[in-house]
Amino acid sequence: GAVVSQHPSWVICKSGTSVKIECRSLDFQATTMFWYRQFPKQSLMLMATSNEGSKATYEQGVEKDKFLINHASLTLSTLTVTSAHPEDSSFYICSAFAYSNQPQHFGDGTRLSIL
Amino acid sequence: KQEVTQIPAALSVPEGENLVLNCSFTDSAIYNLQWFRQDPGKGLTSLLLIQSSQREQTSGRLNASLDKSSGRSTLYIAASQPGDSATYLCAVTNQAGTALIFGKGTTLSVSS
Numbered sequence: 092g093a094v095v096s097q098h099p100s101w102v103i104c105k106s107g108t109s110v111k112i113e114c115r116s117l118d119f120q121a122t123t124m125f126w127y128r129q130f131p132k133q134s135l136m137l138m139a140t141s142n143e144g145s146k147a148t149y150e151q152g153v154e155k156d157k158f159l160i161n162h163a164s165l166t167l168s169t170l171t172v173t174s175a176h177p178e179d180s181s182f183y184i185c186s187a188f189a190y191s192n193q194p195q196h197f198g199d200g201t202r203l204s205i206l
Numbered sequence: 207k208q209e210v211t212q213i214p215a216a217l218s219v220p221e222g223e224n225l226v227l228n229c230s231f232t233d234s235a236i237y238n239l240q241w242f243r244q245d246p247g248k249g250l251t252s253l254l255l256i257q258s259s260q261r262e263q264t265s266g267r268l269n270a271s272l273d274k275s276s277g278r279s280t281l282y283i284a285a286s287q288p289g290d291s292a293t294y295l296c297a298v299t300n301q302a303g304t305a306l307i308f309g310k311g312t313t314l315s316v317s318s
Contacts, residue, residue, distance in 0.1 A: 097249070125305045134295065134308040135250075184249055191302035192257065194240055199249035 094118055095187050097198025105206055106177060112170045112201045114185035120165035121187035125195070126158075129182040138183075141168040175205045208233045212296055212309035219286055220317055227281040227312045229296030234277045237302050241270050241281050242295040244311070250295065254281070286316045 094117040102110050114124055122143045127135040139160055140148040147160035157179075159171040168187075172179055184200035209232045219225055229239075238257045242250040254263045254270040256279070262271040269282040283290060293313045297306035 123303060127305075134310040135297075135306075137305045137307075140305060182247075186250075186306070188303075192238070194252040194255040195299075195306060196252060197242075197250040202247065 095185065095196045095198045097185055097201060099201060100199055101202045101204075103204045103206065104175065107174055108205075110172045110175055110203060112172075112183055112185075112203075114168045114170070114187070114198050116166045116187045116189075116196075119187075119189035121168075121189065122165060124162060124168040124185055124187045126160065126168075126170050127184050127186065129184065129200075135184065138170075141170075141185075143168075172203065175203070177205045179203065180205045208236075208298065208300055208307050210296055210298060210307055210309035212294075212312050214312060215310065216313045216315070218315045218317065221286060221288060223286050223316075224282070224284050225286055225314070227283070227294050227296075227314070229279040229281070229309055231277045231279075231298050231307075233300065234274050236274065236298045236300060237304070239270075239272055239279050239296065239298045240306065241268075241279075242297065244293045244295055246293075253294075283314075286314075288316045288318045290314060291316050 096115045124141040126138045129135045138153045141162040143162045149155045162168040186195045186197045188195045211230045213228045240255045241253040256272045267284040272279045293311040295311045297308040
């Protein structure tokens with residue numbers, strides 16, 4: 092079945108650090124990937140839609156200059172949290188699908204803790 | 207704006223019990239609906255996908271139904287087991303190829 096791999100799974104770093112998270116589709120090509128954020132005891136909220144070869148589309152309230160998304164190939168999208176601060180601590184998770192009428196598959200997520 | 211609600215927020219049952227988790231959505235014009243399982247601190251595992259034209263899907267002890275006109279879906283779990291303990295998330299897409307809109311989930315605890 093379709094597999095989405097996300098790395099790293101856990102990051103702890105100092106305030107002001109930039110952190111890059113990778114999302115790969117392992118056995119299918121994904122022209123579109125999605126990045127979500129989940130705060131404790133909350134549901135997943137869409138941050139942005141990552142489109143291969145073009146700029147990402149960000150949801151209202153998500154700073155595009157802080158959360159940089161690059162979708163350079165059909166199997167890889169990256170999310171870079173620039174100059175991270177404690178309020179950016181959260182669970183970040185990506186998803187992708189092979190075809191729109193098929194299930195979306197999720198990575199295992201990245202737990203980001205900013206000290 | 208599409209909103210997804212899940213009831214109850216938490217549920218505790220003894221092993222072997224059959225149970226139903228509820229999901230409702232405000233805009234019935236969905237493309238599909240998906241049920242997921244999330245273990246603590248982990249990612250999401252897709253359980254069932256129901257296209258807007260379908261009424262139900264089954265996988266093992268799980269059965270998901272969809273009543274699009276009333277904006278409701280249910281996830282039925284038969285003969286629950288302690289290993290079923292997790293948070294169950296319901297999510298919809300409004301159009302093909304778009305992101306999922308999630309409910310807050312139902313946290314299930316099955317005791318042995």
